[in-house]
Amino acid sequence: MSDLRIRPAEVSDIPAVLAFWRVAAEGTSVSDDETGVAGLIGRDAAALLLAERDGTLMGTVIAGFDGWRCHLYRLAVHPSARRQGVARALLAAAEERFTALGGRRGDAMVLEANERAHHAWQAVGYAREEQWRRWTKPLAPR
Template sequence: MIELRPAAVADIPALMELWELAAENDSRPADSSAKVEALIARDPAACTVAVTPEGRVVGSLISGWDGWRAHLYRLAVHPDVRRHGLARRLLTHAETRLVGLGADRIDAMVLEGNDLGQALWKDSGYESQPDWRRWVRPVG
């Protein structure tokens, strides 16, 4: 059985490998071990990993909460274990965490060309907001 648990600093190299292989990496800044470590230090439960009994990290989801809004990031499932409900388990786990913190709305950013991701979010009850546009400004 694949276990869901908070990511630890020791998981960061495996997370970076998973995200390189299985996550959306277009149109975004590169991941950084230092930033993941800072996230874990600031909010130890924010990054959930899915781990096999052998200790292999095969899934992840970051559930960010700023006290006002809830955001989901870096949903990734290793191709070897897809189609077994792991993404939905990660999503349910994150939603439970965020609702427990006080969230009444959760959002996720998904690239337009990510058909697999679009299908998961739609099937999970999420709706696209065509009246919103995301604005970004790199500062680093």
């Protein structure tokens, strides 16, 4: 995808990213607001990767590394750009980031009911681990 540009998000991108997720992402996160995304960018300016074509946002992924594990979140591709290599390019960029930081394995948060996403993740080499289940506890009211 030579016409696809991948770059880290900036604070000025936050409104566009939030609007994009409402169209392109499955489900919502407790952190899908200006404060949450600004906190991510402030903590790790290179974690939120954007894929753009001709200045238009086509995809996102959060590639967070905590020094121990490599976490992937919010992989989303605009419906008009799906099956065109956008997710593959974003994940390749995320994996390059992880490798440069010393990461050893990426793990992805994928909604159980999002069958389309399951196929996309499998196509790029990720596999479900049956022995793990995510446990959560809200730390702030929604």
